[in-house]
Amino acid sequence: xxxxxxxxxxxxxxxxxxxxxxxxxxxxxxxxxxxxxxxxxxxxxxxxxxxxxxxxxxxxxxxxxxxxxxxxxxxxxxxxxxxxxxxxxxxxxxxxxxxxxxxxxxxxxxxxxxxxxxxxxxxxxxxxxxxxxxxxxxxxxxxxxxxxxxxxxxxxxxxxxxxxxxxxxxxxxxxxxxxxxxxxxxxxxxxxxxxxxxxxxxxxxxxxxxxxxxxxxxxxxxxxxxxxxxxxxxxxxxxxxxxxxxxxxxxxxxxxxxxxxxxxxxxxxxxxxxxxxxxxxxxxxxxxxxxxxxxxxxxxxxxxxxxxxxxxxxxxxxxxxxxxxxxxxxxxxxxxxxxxxxxxxxxxxxxxxxxxxxxxxxxxxxxxxxxxxxxxxxxxxxxxxxxxxxxxxxxxxxxxxxxxxxxxxxxxxxxxxxxxxxxxxxxx
Numbered sequence: 001x002x003x004x005x006x007x008x009x010x011x012x013x014x015x016x017x018x019x020x021x022x023x024x025x026x027x028x029x030x031x032x033x034x035x036x037x038x039x040x041x042x043x044x045x046x047x048x049x050x051x052x053x054x055x056x057x058x059x060x061x062x063x064x065x066x067x068x069x070x071x072x073x074x075x076x077x078x079x080x081x082x083x084x085x086x087x088x089x090x091x092x093x094x095x096x097x098x099x100x101x102x103x104x105x106x107x108x109x110x111x112x113x114x115x116x117x118x119x120x121x122x123x124x125x126x127x128x129x130x131x132x133x134x135x136x137x138x139x140x141x142x143x144x145x146x147x148x149x150x151x152x153x154x155x156x157x158x159x160x161x162x163x164x165x166x167x168x169x170x171x172x173x174x175x176x177x178x179x180x181x182x183x184x185x186x187x188x189x190x191x192x193x194x195x196x197x198x199x200x201x202x203x204x205x206x207x208x209x210x211x212x213x214x215x216x217x218x219x220x221x222x223x224x225x226x227x228x229x230x231x232x233x234x235x236x237x238x239x240x241x242x243x244x245x246x247x248x249x250x251x252x253x254x255x256x257x258x259x260x261x262x263x264x265x266x267x268x269x270x271x272x273x274x275x276x277x278x279x280x281x282x283x284x285x286x287x288x289x290x291x292x293x294x295x296x297x298x299x300x301x302x303x304x305x306x307x308x309x310x311x312x313x314x315x316x317x318x319x320x321x322x323x324x325x326x327x328x329x330x331x332x333x334x335x336x337x338x339x340x341x342x343x344x345x346x347x348x349x350x351x352x353x354x355x356x357x358x359x360x361x362x363x364x365x366x367x368x369x370x371x372x373x374x375x376x377x378x379x380x381x382x383x384x385x386x387x388x389x390x391x392x393x394x395x396x397x398x399x400x401x402x403x404x405x406x407x408x409x410x411x412x413x414x415x416x417x418x419x420x421x422x423x424x425x426x427x428x
Contacts, residue, residue, distance in 0.1 A: 009037050023058050040411045051232055052240065052405060056089060056395050059231045061309040066316065068229060069093070077319045082224040083107070083194050086166060086391035089229055090398060103163075104194070110167035111188035111197065114144050117172075121179045130176035130383045131261040137172045139254035141165070149248045151401045161249050162394055169390055170194070173383050174201035180379070195221050198387070203375065215330040216374050219323040223367055226316040227385055229392025235259040235266070236389075236396050241408040243397045256393045257386050266382040269368035272304035273378050276337045276344075276368075284336055286343040294353055304365030305348055306358055316363040324366040327373050341369050 003018035005028045014036050017029040027050050034040050043049045058067040066073040069088050076085050080094075087095045087103050095103060120140065124133055141164070142148055148161045175185050178201075186201045196212050199220065204210035230236070239256040243249075260266035279289050292300040307314050328338065345361050348354045371381055 009039055042413050057229045057231045062311050064313045064315045077222050077225050082221050085225050085228055089391045089395040106163045107167040108190040110164045111171055113168050113171055126182050130380055133176040135254045135257040139251050142248050142250040151246055170198040173387055177380050215326050219327045219370055222323045224388040227388030239393045239397050240400045243400050244408045249397055252397050253393050260386055266385045268364035270378050270381045272365050272368035273372055275303040276340050279340050280336050284340055290347055307362045312358055313360055314362045320363055320366040324370050327370055333373055
């Protein structure tokens with residue numbers, strides 16, 4: 001017998017189906033509640049509302065569990081490449097060697113962007129934020145590939161759109177940075193692997209020989225995997241909402257980039273660096289700022305500690321801490337900002353105040369430090385986040401279109417004026 005929940009409204013009892021996920025998540029299906037009773041549910045921010053059924057990512061914040069298609073994030077971060085994880089998220093299974101090579105080769109064929117797109121960059125101010133540039137450029141890809149406008153094409157043609165996007169986003173992201181520095185654009189070199197190619201386009205110059213330290217490549221590969229998907233967060237829900245209108249993949253992802261740009265979502269690692277800079281400018285007295293963080297009357301808050309979803313620990317932070325330590329040791333950077341970061345980390349991991357409140361360093365804390373150490377400017381941090389999140393956005397869009405999910409159309413509780421008559425302006 002199917003499980004049901006009962007709700008009594010205006011003296012009448014309604015039975016609603018209970019849905020259970022494969023990890024025993026429980027939900028009450030209220031999709032027919034309005035038709036049956038005239039009532040809707042109110043859940044500002046959708047914090048307690050399931051918007052879809054998905055087979056991509058499982059997250060248990062209480063237990064600190066993150067699974068991509070059933071695989072623990074710890075195993076994937078240690079053993080897989082970013083493109084291997086991308087394939088897993090998008091197509092549902094880990095690729096065979098032949099499938100992975102075919103996937104990688106297809107992406108290498110599409111890393112170049114149309115030369116006309118370079119003219120777009122010329123129209124942006126040198127100080128244009130890279131996220132604004134990236135969102136616009138990704139959306140404009142649909143104008144170069146008009147066949148992508150129909151999301152219900154054959155699987156082969158849909159795959160072509162997917163591969164183009166995975167291939168071209170790193171190029172456009174790197175060029176967004178080059179545009180902000182007024183440096184010449186560097187074309188992709190497909191003898192490099194995916195991550196190395198991006199670093200080459202970001203940091204090389206035409207007059208220089210360029211080589212990338214394997215420790216940095218490994219750290220960035222790990223970071224991208226950790227950011228690849230995170231269930232129905234703000235930007236992912238945006239991608240699905242836009243896609244539900246049958247919008248093409250490029251415009252749906254461009255909308256996701258815009259959502260990620262918001263400082264409450266993708267800007268956390270940037271806020272970490274800005275906080276560290278504030279402490280350094282004040283003299284670097286960590287004890288003083290820790291005391292401020294403990295003071296309930298003080299508005300100061302430590303950025304990069306704790307997480308709104310993970311209640312005990314962020315499994316991604318445990319993984320990336322190792323990469324962070326390796327990068328700092330390898331580069332041997334003498335930077336007071338990074339010194340302050342290490343002191344704050346020590347306090348958070350040892351001080352009972354932070355331990356009892358689960359205010360542990362999270363993935364944003366360590367990712368900000370890594371980006372700072374390898375030379376990524378602060379305004380590019382959110383672009384790096386978008387780079388990593390891309391396969392998750394694609395997987396979610398693909399799942400939503402293939403399941404033929406209905407267009408998103410939330411309800412509301414109206415609190416405005418009741419019906420009133422128009423009064424001519426002279427009589428008001």
